[in-house]
Amino acid sequence: MLPSRVKTGNTSKGFSLKSLQVAALAALSIVATSFISPNAEASRYSSVVIDSRTGQVLSSRHADKKLYPASLTKIMTLYMTFDALSRGELKIDQKLRVSARAAGQTPTKLGLKKGSYITVKNAMLGLITKSANDAATVLAEAMAPTEAVFANMMTEKAQKLGMTRTSFRNASGLPNRRQKSTARDMAILGAALIHDFPQYYNYMSLQSFNYKGKTFKNHNNLLGKYAGADGIKTGYIRASGFNLVASAKRGDNRLIGVIFGGRTAKSRDRHMQKLLDQGFAKMETIRPFVIPLPVMRPAQIAYGSGHTRSTVQVASAHQREIVTPTKEAPKAPAVNSAKNWGIQVGAFSRATRARDQLEMARNLTDGMMDSGLYNIRRVTHDGTTIYRAQMHGFTKGQASNVCKTLQRQEVSCFIVTPETGNLLRVAQN
Template identity: 45%
Template sequence: MSRRCVINRVIIFVVGLFLLAQPLEAKYAAIVMDAATGSVIHQENPDKIIAPASLTKMMTLYKTFQALENGTLTLNQKLPISRHAANQAPCKLGLRAGRAISVQDAILGLITKSANDASVVLAETLAGTEAQFAVTMTSQARHLGMSRTIFRNASGLPNSQQVSTARDMARLSQSLIKHFPRYYRHFATKVFTYQGASHRNHNHLLGEVIGYGNGPIVIDGIKTGFTNAAGFNLAASAKHGNQRLIGVVVGGENRHWRDRRMKQLLSWGFGVEGTKAPKLMKTQYVQIADLIDAADQDVSSPQGKKRKAAPAVEIKKAKATAGKKVSVMKASATKSKWRIQVGAFGRAKDAQAALRKAGSKITVLTRKQRTPHVAAAGKRKKIYKAQFVNMTQVQAKQSCSQVKKSGLECMIVQG
């Protein structure tokens, strides 16, 4: 191993110890940056440690584009699919071990479907193993000025040690645009067809006109992400004339809220007439837990895996005006306005099965409170949330504790 490689590993390890000592809270953060100059137009908690979720794939793509530029890869090159890649949790293309996928298809799979299996194929091709690839990702992050980012995998699937900030994600977005203009256009792909199946891009703002100046201002990228720990994340970009802006929103309470916020921030950044100056946003109750990666609304939960959940963070919604600090308030422990969620699934029967399994572990609830509740959400694709409702805060905490002790997943929700 070269001396430089050893030094890089030591630096990453030391920085990692510092970052992991910081509290990881799923809290809203945002930044708007000029892509050419790097000047910041708007920011809220830009350096707060967050879970990047599938925004991670931007670095996987950065390293892939780098390999294409230096000739290590070609777009038509076929890459072998390992068992490890094929066994990744959704979102995925459904790749099969022993077969192959082209670099071009793997890239588009990441951009549109946010395919975790394709991410690992690229990682293993470029570095031998996904773990080694994560080391090169973190090293690349340092070269790009991403000082508070650590990568542990190529996909963004839950890992409490994988951390970043809104500012670092904006720097990564800027680097993708600046260093690989030839490949950046792929981020505008709305639909990708692979082996007869069409995959729509999870970024529903693609092609959205957010205003007019000397022509329409259109969003043309970049990447979405979601985990229960992270909330709903989005890195986006739009160009007007010679100016291009980059926006990053993390910790959104849902996709629609996140998208509206991004449109407001970019519109304000471009000076679109009638756009109000953005105010600091309210925070939300969040349970930090290593649950599932949905890469937006395509949610599923890998079964049979035990994960160590990070501490719960409960923050009551509190309004704040621009320039004022968001206040943190203690919630009532007596009102029955709490619930717990033990998963989110693409099929109602899977949600019901999760509820039955979790319900058998809970002893602190009444029979009525243990009644399964499946909440459907989403317009194009229904997502079924497996929940127990009508609890006090104390009951919710105790119930989640019992569920987690049995090796299952659980998050606390207010309302």
């Protein structure tokens, strides 16, 4: 990693001008081989991180600079494809004919042959994983008379989405000096893809794709390696460097990060992880805890947490209760109600990790936890703070069944008793 500054000091009598020149050349070599960082003012670097729900910018650097998107262009091709699917203009299993133009596209590609056929689904997956240029042209020609016409349609859609500094000239991102976009515009596109087509977005997390006996690995290396990462797309041409639009969701927070101009894929990925880490840390101060409430249920305070009127805000439109963390509060008196039991699936050093664990547990229990209320409790003891990942609002039997289900999947789970708040381990049988 390139240090932020080079320390200097008095040289010894034997330290010659030649030595200084050698040291200077070495420093320049380090710069040349390091990631193109935001501080380097590199001509093709830009980045932005946004909250995907609100569009709030959490960090940015040259976010409006027009640069070459490379294969990030395919995100718009996929947006157009998802839109056509949702309107019935394409069918997921529809077979598309491969034209001579599509077959003749340069790598990377699936190797489609002129006159052959590929389904819409396989063409989409080829874009997502292999970043296949031939598949991009096949999809473009299925939605427009020519790829050039489709590119105009892409640009018009971009303008409608608010991507005011973007112009497309093809469906793949292959080099074209008039095909430009910005980090901010690509963040807008990434958020639009997620929010407009949630029924198709899960394809973006596919880590590999098998087609005609070959396995194509997704170029997005954050998948499976960075907590919460679930899409979206990489890009590279020589003129752009290594680009990436990435989405990551932790608890109720989802961030979209964009980088243009990485020197290598690895350095770009490391930089993206750092930007997302900083973004999630900032989100904890903006929106610490978001506890989903069932629709039409009256707003209520999660059991076991003490709050004043100023620390609980209820957004009626979304039926959510936002709870500011406090130190360990006195236990509330036992409530003579059936649904005053809870579960705990761990205690963590960060609130985001507690939220992630609850989300993971919810996904493993097939709806058993949908009626519960998140209660991430910040507890400070002897100067150490931990966050208990709890969910309340169950009967004792429901809490027991949830824990048994999670334990069978090797997830730690305890019942939280209403009277004392003690943790009870339940038997799996």
